[in-house]
Amino acid sequence: MSKKNSTFGNIFLAIFGLPFLAAGLFVMFLGIKPAYQNHLAKDWLEVPAVLTELKLDGHGDSVKVVAEYTYEYQGKSYSSDKVAFNMTTGNVSKYHQELYATLNNANAGQVSCYINPDNPQEVILDRSLRLKMLLFMIPFGLVFALVGGGIICAAIFSGKKSKKEQLLAAQFPDEPWKKNKKWHSSIILADSSSGVWVLFCIAVFMNLFMMPFWAGILNSDKKVPWFAYGIIGLFQLIAFGLVGTFIYHFIRNKKYGKVNFHMETYPGVIGGACKGLIKIPMEVQAMDGFKITLKNIHQYTTGSGKNRSTHKDVLWEDSKIIKANNNTNSYFSTELPVEFEIPSGGRISQSDGDTKYWELKATADTPGVDFSEEFKIPVYVTEESEDRPVEVFEEKRLAESDYDLETNLKKNKIKMQSMTQGLLISIPAMRSLSAVFFSFIFLCGTGTGMAYAIKSNEYFVMFIVGIFFMVSLFIFYFSTFVRRELALKGEKLMIKQTHPLGTKLIECTRDEVKLDVACSMETNGKPSAWRLSVKAKGKKLTVVGNCKDQDLLKALKYKILKHNKAPENTEAL
Template sequence: MQTKRDRSWGIAIFGLIFFSVGMGFLFAFVLPALYDGYRMQSWPGTQGYLISTSLDSHYSDNSTTYTAKARYQYRVAGRSYENDRVAIHTSGDNIGDFQETTGHMLESHFSNKQPVMVYYNPADPADSVLIREQRWEMIGFELIFFAAFGGFGATALYLGLRGKKINTGPKIQGKLWLEKTEWADNIIRSNAKSSTYAMWGFTFFWNLVSMPLAFNIDTIYQKEGILAAIALVFPLIGLVLLAFAIKSTLAWWRFGITPLSMDPFPGIIGGDVGGEILVNLAYDPAMRCEVTLSCIHSYISGSGKNRSRHESVKWQDSGYAKIIRCRSNRNRLQFKFTVPEDLPQSENHSDSYYLWRLNIKSELPGSDLSRSFEIPVFKVPERKSTITVDSPSFRPTGTAQISATSLLPIVKSSGSTLELYYPMLRQPLTHLMGLVFGGFFAGIGMFLWAEAAREGTMLYFMSSIFSLIGGGIMLAMVYALFNTLRVRFDGRNIHTIRRFLGLSVKQTTLAYNTITDIIEHKSSTSTRNGSTHQIQYDVIAQTEQGKTVLAEHLDSHSKAKLVAEHFQQLIGKTKVTNQSHRV
């Protein structure tokens, strides 16, 4: 494959401007202050007297900047000198309480006619200062601006000059997997490196904004009292983000690039999607490495400044990868799935496109293994994979085999009779979090309603929107927490009863011969992070009158399919129509 770098000179120039501003901060403020602080430590001192003092203040944008000023006189070797430099930093600021404390101290000395200590440059006695201690909080504040502008500029400059690798070889019509440089050589890299960079970038800019609050916490406490604790939350979040960024970096160093090779290449709609991942990991046959394959619709919604990208999972399956010993501290993780034939194939990135994502995860001592790959899956003539493992059914050493009955909350099973019971408080953490989220929205609505009497009718409208959304979410979460479901197969009929707090909500009786199909149906999707989603499947019975839920909260397509097939056998049917991708 012939490739070249397509450099972006516009981004490079843009980055150079920001980088220059950052370097300006470094050479104009940080380095001179550090140099002055260093050389002043060796200056001798002499007694001086204040001629005038003042504490000037400047108000702007809801903040106050202070400047401690003084003019003083001193003698060196019988000669009199005057100067007005108070500290290493000569400009006003509101970082901490240094300026106010210094100003009050100088005013006290002046009013009481007390002498002050003056430190002077022995090579040039006219060069002097009253306070030669370094203000490290000020240095840190200035370094934030240097790092922000310089770091952003250096990153943009690097990305612009590095450019993007593009395929300059002949185009192969209809074979996107050979046109995209990320796929063409069948060595697919994860997003771990870019995610780590993004994590550091977000952490950096969050701390850029929040750390000045930490430097200024004394001033905030004096003005706002206990509310200063709220201001501290943001720097604390910054420290948490820093911990995650360090954790991500350690994981990257531990496991390396982890290249993925597909077999077959590309993955096949209606056939096998398999491959192996090379990872820096000591061989352990008992290690459990979860692998999840997802078909995802990525799209942009909204308009103008409100445009944002979202992801919707159309189909998902999960299981385990098999560990194959390769060589010392270098092993292969093999996986394979069989996917339905009527799912969308991989597409070029656009405002709305489909992609296939593979996630692997393993909890290990120290850094956990977690990688995400965008892989090519297309509708091409079927070719069988040489990989023998079937990830949905494969179980590592020490992991129990999955059967339909192990996935169901069975309370009674005898012959053709089967009874299931889903109690209250299923998945309590998820629903409690939803309840808190809804309560937050409803609380905003109540607050806006109280403010509307003063601010006008528009707030009544906004209050109604927030209250309806928040109240609706809360009602849904309460129902999810406190409903139960009982399902009973008696050999001829299926009986279901849904209750809420013990009160019957819905009862259904389905004769076996009226059931046209039993299918897997996506019921909900949750997002663990930006690139990992978790689908919950229900198994439902279809009749001409509608659909009835028979099983809930199955966390993979294969598990839902296994349960559906089990129900088919119970009612004397063998054909299962796979409709798990329908939403």
């Protein structure tokens, strides 16, 4: 994007956020001003008054008390129609109905009013604080103000960040990583150290956002449908979940302190290495060791509007289980040695802002809150980069680990047979009995809910439950009836997927095919299942899905690609 387009975009963003900020501040002003006026009126004098007119104007939730009255002060007669400082209507409270009932029940129209002794014409009938309306208007206005202010600040800081990056890029033309302020030195701060308070702001915003909705349905005169409580309650659970997540990360930060990654190779080298030490200022007791994972990730968005979605593709990944080093300088601290060999070529990409980046993650099971930290680190092609093909690199790593492919295939109910000049790999239906069982139970539950919704004519509920029913039906069908086969003969490859509703087939050569191992499921933010998929001639099919063993899929991938091929030279590795 050019500098001119970037500036125009930031200006447009700031203008877009301005109405939200103005509307939010105005609503907050409407709530705070009468509260302040009530505070000033607490010392006003109470004098008798006579109602000359009283009525409820409007209809539904928009009714308003209209009153006229006369009063005397120091021998002079006055009249007024001022009822209260805050005359806002709505279903947040029944203030106007209750005040009308109180005034209407007055004996012969005899009521009390409150006058300013310094200005007797300044008078009010009711000076009570409308707490419900105040609790509604302040959070409601604050939400809009925060959204508008956030958009404007994002536009301002985005422009400043862009200018700083341009200056730094010109200052360090041969060191592109230094345009990122966080990468000015070889010491990289963990993401959680700076992200916990951002999470706090999001949690506060979400809970403030829910308050007006609760005020609306709890004070409504009409009967609120039960599913409205369910929908608002669901979002409230999400809001509470954000609070719980913040508390968890806050406790974790306090338990482990500020964690840093001191890079020995700065930056990490594609076709080279990533080395350094993760330094934890606290002693961490991890009996099973620490899992260190290095990933190259491509993050991108597809679609627009409601169909807009964000995707994260893992271009390359490696992990190790290590023990902590003894820190000679301080007993009450922990050091984790990091050393990864990084291949080159293939899908591997150097750091490119937020689109393509490298993530280093360290995790460990510990007493209480588990240890988990992530670092965005610079990894680039430099003068030290060598030609290390990713396929050969992965194949060598699996070979050195003595991975038993045939045994693990049997454990995962996958059959592999040697054929003349090739292989036949069969993935039967119902390979995962747990997926079949749980999807069937969920299908029965959602089906019962659908039947009840149809019988009760609850069309909105039928629509929501219907979505879950279709998802569970889809999972049950593919877990139960779909079987796959992959046949390799020489350089020809055939992948077939069959099920009662049809068959999909891909025929190609090994040079035309692209095999990809990617995460298919996460549990507690950690990858828990992977899939092996094939792309060729504009088609894509899953060969093996819902596999808990990532190395199995990688070993199978290279078995398919390298079977009966001459070995490549790997001395450089």
